[in-house]
Amino acid sequence: MHYKNLGSSNIRVSTFCLGSMTWGTQNTEKEGHEQIDYALDQGVNFIDTAEMYPVNPISAETTGRTEEIIGNWIAKNTRRSEIVLATKVAGAGSKARDGEDISPTAIQRALEGSLKRLNTDYIDLYQLHWPNRGSYHFRQNWKYDPTKQNRQVTQQHIYDVLQELDKHIKSGKIRTIGLSNESSWGTSEFLRIAKAENFPRVVSIQNEYSLLDRKFDLDLGELCHNENVGLLAFSPLAAGMLSGKYSNGEVPIGSRRSHVDNLGGRWTDSAFPALNAYLQAAKDFDLDSCQMALAFCYTRYFMNSVISSATSLAQLQNSIKSVDIKLAPEIQERIQEIYRQYPMPF
DSSP states (O other), X not given: OOEEEOTTSSXXXXXXXXXXXXXXXXXXXXXXXXXXXXXXXXXOOEEEOOTTOOOSSOOTTTTTHHHHHHHHHHHHOSOGGGOEEEEEEOOTTSSGGGGOOOXXXXXXXXXXXXXXXXXXXXXXXXXXXXXXXOOSTTTOTTOOOXXXXXHHHHHHHHHHHHHHHHHHHHTTSEEEEEEESOXXXXXXXXXXXXXXXXXXXEEEEEEEOBTTBOGGGTHHHHHHHHHTOEEEEEOTTTTTGGGTTTTTSOOOTTSGGGTXXXXXXXXXXXXXXXXXXXXXXXXXXXXXXXXXXXXXXXXSTTEEEEEEOOSSHHHHHHHHGGGGOOOOHHHHHHHHHHHHHOSOOO
């Protein structure tokens, strides 16, 4: 296993991060615990979750169940100090806390709930799941509408949130903070206000990144490289598309597509030419397509850790092997050729 500092912090995290969003719907508690045990035995020390998990589907009845599963593992083990635990506070539109916006009050309520469910006294990385002003993620990258945003309101919100998080860091309930589904401007404002007010600095940003979704390569990549904010890439296999398991037209029982028909907007006609090209490249170079996709993510200069979820232990075992794969210059050149032909498949 390989390790890096989490952004500008001194917390060391494995470059493979164990995702947990399926625990409680697609996976049982027993399966989730087996995945944690296996991942730790392979050197993984980083686990990511969220108060609104599990997904597929998201429901008020299951919200918080994933944190409870992790908390039950913590309660019966003595290995809490071996893991870097990340969770997130959800915003409007979620099933958590009646879908309220992120605010100081919401953070206080959400944090106490997460600590209780996780059976822990502290969160290593506490993240804002998405910004209050909306996000161009979740298949919203085709437009930016400034009429729905207010600069002064956003800046005051960031100030209030950082001030609240600062209290919880000083009390020992949070070690570091991060963003998720954020933009370049939003990230830069968090950094600017934190510096001006001597508030805690965000150390990471959790955004989507894969061979099929490389929006992060440009402005966010430059910003995060220069400001030492690490990317925690989610959906590095494009919700399982890059595994090739859907290439024959079948939908495996228990797969994400069996729960979410269009895979969160990824299942489109425009995605398949690029997907097929990447799958063929893996075949031509005798590479497992999952491992190739994950190994590519590790090559990015802004990458801190790659979050990968699995619905079976066999999938997890296969994915973790990617940390030892070095992509030859020839396959990297092939990937770039495909990217130039299909720069934005989704």
